[in-house]
Amino acid sequence: MRDDLDAxxxxxxxxxxxxxxxxxxxxxxxxxxxxxxTSAAREVPARLQMRERLAAHGLDKLAQDLADREVEDxxxxxxxxxxxxxxxLRAMLASQPALGGVDPASxxxxxxxxxxxxxxxxxxxxPQVITGVRRIRTNALxxxxxxxxxxxxxxxxxTAPSDLDLVTSYPLVxxxxxxxxxxxAIVPALAPTGxxxxxxxxxxxxxxxxxxxxxxxxxxxxxxxIDDLTGASESGATRELAGVLPVVRVEPGPRRLNDQVxxxxxxxxxxxxxxxVPWTAANAPVSARWVEATGMPAPGAHAIESTAAEVRAVVxxxxxxxxxxxxxxxxxxxxxxxxxxxxxxxxxSVKADEPGLxxxxxxxxxxPFVVVGPDQVAGLTRESLxxxxxxxxxxxxxxxxxxxxxxxxxxxxxxxxxxARCARRPDARLRPAQRGxxx
Numbered sequence: 174m175r176d177d178l179d180a181x182x183x184x185x186x187x188x189x190x191x192x193x194x195x196x197x198x199x200x201x202x203x204x205x206x207x208x209x210x211t212s213a214a215r216e217v218p219a220r221l222q223m224r225e226r227l228a229a230h231g232l233d234k235l236a237q238d239l240a241d242r243e244v245e246d247x248x249x250x251x252x253x254x255x256x257x258x259x260x261x262l263r264a265m266l267a268s269q270p271a272l273g274g275v276d277p278a279s280x281x282x283x284x285x286x287x288x289x290x291x292x293x294x295x296x297x298x299x300p301q302v303i304t305g306v307r308r309i310r311t312n313a314l315x316x317x318x319x320x321x322x323x324x325x326x327x328x329x330x331x332t333a334p335s336d337l338d339l340v341t342s343y344p345l346v347x348x349x350x351x352x353x354x355x356x357x358a359i360v361p362a363l364a365p366t367g368x369x370x371x372x373x374x375x376x377x378x379x380x381x382x383x384x385x386x387x388x389x390x391x392x393x394x395x396x397x398x399i400d401d402l403t404g405a406s407e408s409g410a411t412r413e414l415a416g417v418l419p420v421v422r423v424e425p426g427p428r429r430l431n432d433q434v435x436x437x438x439x440x441x442x443x444x445x446x447x448x449x450v451p452w453t454a455a456n457a458p459v460s461a462r463w464v465e466a467t468g469m470p471a472p473g474a475h476a477i478e479s480t481a482a483e484v485r486a487v488v489x490x491x492x493x494x495x496x497x498x499x500x501x502x503x504x505x506x507x508x509x510x511x512x513x514x515x516x517x518x519x520x521x522s523v524k525a526d527e528p529g530l531x532x533x534x535x536x537x538x539x540x541p542f543v544v545v546g547p548d549q550v551a552g553l554t555r556e557s558l559x560x561x562x563x564x565x566x567x568x569x570x571x572x573x574x575x576x577x578x579x580x581x582x583x584x585x586x587x588x589x590x591x592x593a594r595c596a597r598r599p600d601a602r603l604r605p606a607q608r609g610x611x612x
Contacts, residue, residue, distance in 0.1 A: 189481055196522070306351060313348035320345040337362060357381060357389055364392045372397060379411040386410055462486060479512035483561065488519050490559055491542075495533040502540035504555040510546035512561065517544050 175193065182192040189195055189203060227233045235256055244252055266280065314321055320343050327333045339346050340353070340363055355363060357378070364370060373393030378386060379400055390396055398414050405411040464486045487505060494503050507513035524534050534542055540555055 199518070309348055309351070313345055317345045357385065360389050360392070368392065369394060371395065374399065375414075376400070379405045379409040381410055383410045383413050462490065479509065479515045483512070484515050484519050487516050487559065487561060488523060491520065492523065492527070492530070494557060494559075495530050495542075498557070499530075499533045501556040502538070503542050503557045503559065504553055505544040506550050506553070506558060506560040507544065507546055508561065510548065513544050513546040520544065 178193050192200070192203075195203070224233065224236075227236050239249065239252060324339075324343060324345065333339065334342070337359060340350075353363060370393050372395045373390060374397045375386065375389070376399045378398070396414075396418065398411065398418060400411040402411065402415060402420070405415075464483050491503065491505065494501070505513075505516060507516060520534075524530065543549075543553070543555075545553060
């Protein structure tokens with residue numbers, strides 16, 4: 174039996190990493206489940222054979238790299254072309270002694286070093302720019318003391334004119350406020366013909382004709398266009414400009430934003446540009462643990478509802494809570510009954526192995542520890558909640574899926590159908606995390 178387990182262990186490593194060391198009861202449950210899923214079992218030999226064929230042709234590392242980067246099916250041909258040309262370039266470099274011993278590895282090191290130096294140089298410009306702006310402001314104030322006094326009196330008296338009049342009537346304001354946000358119709362008043370600026374930034378200008386944008390573009394030494402090409406019209410200004418300008422794709426993701434910048438955006442009608450979400454910190458009432466996991470759908474299921482890595486992460490969080498804050502009641506909310514059942518089974522073994530935690534798991538307490546699925550969450554109230562939420566699921570090669578889930582903890586909360594709410598303060602809410610990059 175040990176030989177049989179050793180033979181099949183690599184196939185099911187994603188769901189049960191230590192198949193040989195699994196408890197007999199757990200092993201029996203797994204084997205019965207796998208035996209009932211005949212369709213998935215028939216696919217396993219074909220997947221193993223494909224992996225062997227890839228390894229025989231030296232493509233196993235490439236296949237793993239494509240899976241790790243989650244390359245879409247439509248881009249695989251392009252990736253193969255790139256890999257072929259990269260291999261050809263390596264061979265050419267290695268066969269040319271005139272290149273002075275520049276092999277592919279050293280060339281990659283040089284490229285990496287160049288990128289690091291470029292990033293360091295860009296980062297070093299920030300304090301220089303700040304110093305330059307301060308110097309311009311100081312010189313402008315020294316050169317126009319009368320304008321400064323007049324502006325000061327207007328502001329003190331509360332009789333200041335409109336923003337447009339301030340900028341056009343008092344040149345000192347342009348030096349004190351080097352960045353202006355405005356609509357296209359006012360640009361001719363702010364920058365008359367013949368006056369130029371360093372950079373013109375067009376944001377969401379697809380609805381304007383290109384002829385109307387041309388005078389604005391002509392006023393800048395550099396041009397930056399910010400827009401969504403996927404939503405731009407076929408004959409709009411954004412696509413026309415994208416045909417002559419370099420295009421850089423920016424992946425959206427959560428970012429820390431200075432509260433003053435957020436207030437500025439909201440004050441001038443740009444509140445739609447950002448969606449406020451809770452940000453975890455060491456002293457925050459809500460924290461998140463991100464789990465990388467792979468697995469296969471259970472028999473009869475159309476998606477991966479649970480993996481061993483996720484279960485272990487939840488168990489670790491529960492034990493940590495039981496040790497550090499046993500006086501606070503706790504509940505685990507899983508978004509599928511199958512996942513909730515696996516967490517209960519894992520915690521049963523913890524109870525048997527850790528008698529010191531018996532008081533925390535005692536069902537006779539006023540608010541006992543529970544693990545619930547989506548059907549039992551209505552009306553649940555505990556001092557702390559651990560909701561397990563799926564953030565992303567992408568089909569990967571070989572019929573598997575890669576999962577990224579946060580295991581989140583919060584303070585006093587009431588769980589309801591839908592997103593669980595948990596916080597120490599009544600104004601805090603736990604919301605689904607949006608992932609580009611991890612918190």
